[in-house]
Amino acid sequence: MLKVTDLHAYYGKSHILQGVNLTVHGGEIVSLLGRNGVGRSTTIKAIMGEVEPHGSIKFKDQEIAGMPSHEIARLGLGYVSENRDIFPTLTLRQNLLLGQKIARQTGRWSIDDMFDLFPALRERADTQGGVLSGGEQQMLTMCRTLIGDPDLIMIDEPTEGLAPQLVETVAGLLSEMARRGLSILLVEQKLTIALKISARVYVMGRGVVVFEGTPDELRDNEQVRKEWLEV
Amino acid sequence: MEVLVFSIFNGLLYGMLLFMLASGLTLIFSLMGVLNFAHASFFMLGAYFAYQISGFIGFWPGLVFAPLIVGVIGAAVERYGLRPVHKFGHVAELLFTFGLAFVIEEVVQMIWGKVPVPYDIPETMNVAAFTWRGLDYSAYRLFMLGASVAIFLALFVFIAKTRTGLIIQAALTHPNIVSSLGHDVGKIFMWTFGFGCALAGVAGVIGGNVLGTEPSMAITLGPIVFVVIVIGGLGSLWGALIAALFIGIMDNLSISYDLSLYPVLALFGVEREVEGIMQDLVNLTTAGLAPVLPYLFLVLMLILRPRGLFGTRDV
Numbered sequence: 454m455l456k457v458t459d460l461h462a463y464y465g466k467s468h469i470l471q472g473v474n475l476t477v478h479g480g481e482i483v484s485l486l487g488r489n490g491v492g493r494s495t496t497i498k499a500i501m502g503e504v505e506p507h508g509s510i511k512f513k514d515q516e517i518a519g520m521p522s523h524e525i526a527r528l529g530l531g532y533v534s535e536n537r538d539i540f541p542t543l544t545l546r547q548n549l550l551l552g553q554k555i556a557r558q559t560g561r562w563s564i565d566d567m568f569d570l571f572p573a574l575r576e577r578a579d580t581q582g583g584v585l586s587g588g589e590q591q592m593l594t595m596c597r598t599l600i601g602d603p604d605l606i607m608i609d610e611p612t613e614g615l616a617p618q619l620v621e622t623v624a625g626l627l628s629e630m631a632r633r634g635l636s637i638l639l640v641e642q643k644l645t646i647a648l649k650i651s652a653r654v655y656v657m658g659r660g661v662v663v664f665e666g667t668p669d670e671l672r673d674n675e676q677v678r679k680e681w682l683e684v
Numbered sequence: 685m686e687v688l689v690f691s692i693f694n695g696l697l698y699g700m701l702l703f704m705l706a707s708g709l710t711l712i713f714s715l716m717g718v719l720n721f722a723h724a725s726f727f728m729l730g731a732y733f734a735y736q737i738s739g740f741i742g743f744w745p746g747l748v749f750a751p752l753i754v755g756v757i758g759a760a761v762e763r764y765g766l767r768p769v770h771k772f773g774h775v776a777e778l779l780f781t782f783g784l785a786f787v788i789e790e791v792v793q794m795i796w797g798k799v800p801v802p803y804d805i806p807e808t809m810n811v812a813a814f815t816w817r818g819l820d821y822s823a824y825r826l827f828m829l830g831a832s833v834a835i836f837l838a839l840f841v842f843i844a845k846t847r848t849g850l851i852i853q854a855a856l857t858h859p860n861i862v863s864s865l866g867h868d869v870g871k872i873f874m875w876t877f878g879f880g881c882a883l884a885g886v887a888g889v890i891g892g893n894v895l896g897t898e899p900s901m902a903i904t905l906g907p908i909v910f911v912v913i914v915i916g917g918l919g920s921l922w923g924a925l926i927a928a929l930f931i932g933i934m935d936n937l938s939i940s941y942d943l944s945l946y947p948v949l950a951l952f953g954v955e956r957e958v959e960g961i962m963q964d965l966v967n968l969t970t971a972g973l974a975p976v977l978p979y980l981f982l983v984l985m986l987i988l989r990p991r992g993l994f995g996t997r998d999v
């Protein structure tokens with residue numbers, strides 16, 4: 454479904470990604486782990502075309518490196534950024550509506566689905582996005598991307614700074630996505646959820662992938678965890 | 685009393701015209717951060733196109749087609765002019781629109797000449813809509829007022845309620861996210877720019893035959909439109925509306941009443957029969973002051989509240 458080969462990216466003169474390789478198969482949950490600042494966000498921004506990519510990015514067998522973001526999105530690649538950027542002056546419902554790529558788009562997810570999954574969102578449907586709580590904003594950004602019916606969704610640190618109970622809610626939504634047939638590329642720092650739900654994990658260290666394997670293999674590999682994950 | 689009512693009416697009218705220009709300008713500014721110096725030139729193009737079209741097929745088709753053509757020209761200017769310049773920064777964009785204003789003025793002079801063209805009020809509208817205490821109010825002015833209010837309402841509904849309006853609002857602050865959701869932000873920019881120019885074009889169509897259609901009309905009105913959006917607050921539609929109405933009404937009142945400013949000077953002990961420079965001051969009236977009043981308010985606003993009435997960022 455997604456195959457990234459020898460991906461490089463730069464911020465000005467600094468060479469941030471130095472040849473990243475990774476693959477996500479159809480229906481698979483894959484996690485991209487690593488410490489702060491190793492380039493996980495930059496990797497998915499480059500895939501999405503928000504940072505200029507150098508290298509090959511194939512999505513559904515089509516080369517997408519160099520395409521503008523909106524065309525990549527229209528191919529079925531969804532992206533939820535780490536900033537929880539909702540549109541603050543629009544209501545929660547309007548935020549969701551803008552997730553539709555065309556008016557009245559239908560797909561795997563409807564707005565009512567979202568409200569059934571998260572009754573808390575229904576209650577706040579007409580509230581301005583800017584005054585929602587951090588947790589509500591996190592759910593909203595994920596739901597907004599899902600409304601556009603992506604086949605693969607890339608989510609950047611969805612559980613960061615959330616209370617344990619909300620972390621469970623996020624995990625529940627991720628499972629629901631997988632149940633509906635989405636592929637997921639999850640960027641995380643905490644191992645707990647990632648190891649529980651992923652089929653495979655990648656660990657990044659300073660611009661390259663330093664480990665690739667199953668969650669069990671990572672659990673057994675104390676050296677990788679010590680060197681690249683634990684603080 | 686009737687003078688007051690009529691000048692408020694005319695002030696509202698002038699204000700709504702200013703708003704039509706200011707709303708497009710401020711929309712473009714908040715979307716792209718571009719202060720379009722050529723904005724009033726699109727107003728002028730609207731008037732000239734309407735003059736030309738009305739000569740062939742009448743005023744009403746002109747009211748529809750002239751703004752459309754202006755909008756398409758605006759969109760093309762964004763796509764093939766501004767966008768390539770964008771990567772060189774805001775100063776380059778500013779200079780580009782500045783140059784564009786002169787280019788448009790030259791082109792207009794080449795095609796239609798330096799003297800005003802006879803773009804007149806349509807015959808059927810050149811009658812009194814009502815007469816009150818001996819003063820006529822023309823049907824055309826009433827139509828202008830109605831049309832500008834209708835456009836104003838349509839604009840608000842469009843921005844606040846339609847899906848496209850919501851996408852524009854979201855793209856104002858979060859262009860990256862809007863495009864990662866699958867919306868073509870480049871196209872949104874292009875058509876918003878075109879739409880803003882078309883609004884200026886409408887103002888040109890319905891205002892050109894009252895204010896006069898001539899090559900200097902853009903240079904005359906342009907600076908006042910800037911005053912409006914600075915006083916209203918850059919990027920704020922409500923601010924633009926209030927500032928436009930305020931300036932429109934103030935302008936008309938100061939001309940209609942033409943009060944002498946002597947009483948104010950007298951407070952400072954100035955005698956009526958002075959000589960030299962003071963003589964001019966003593967003879968100054970509000971009508972004489974009218975053309976500079978907007979700029980006076982601009983300066984005051986910049987000193988007291990640089991972000992304008994409803995603005996969210998300083999100029």
Ligand SMILES: Nc1ncnc2c1ncn2[C@@H]1O[C@H](COP(=O)(O)OP(=O)(O)OP(=O)(O)O)[C@@H](O)[C@H]1O
Binds near residue numbers: 491493496535
């Ligand atoms: N806009 C930017 N300009 C310059 N450097 C940047 C920019 N964004 C990120 N960087 C640098 O690029 C490197 C990788 O950043 P990235 O955001 O990809 O890290 P990350 O792995 O997502 O970590 P985290 O999200 O925990 O900070 C960091 O060293 C960061 O300082």
Ligand SMILES: [Mg+2]
Binds near residue numbers: 493494495535
């Ligand atoms: Mg990050």
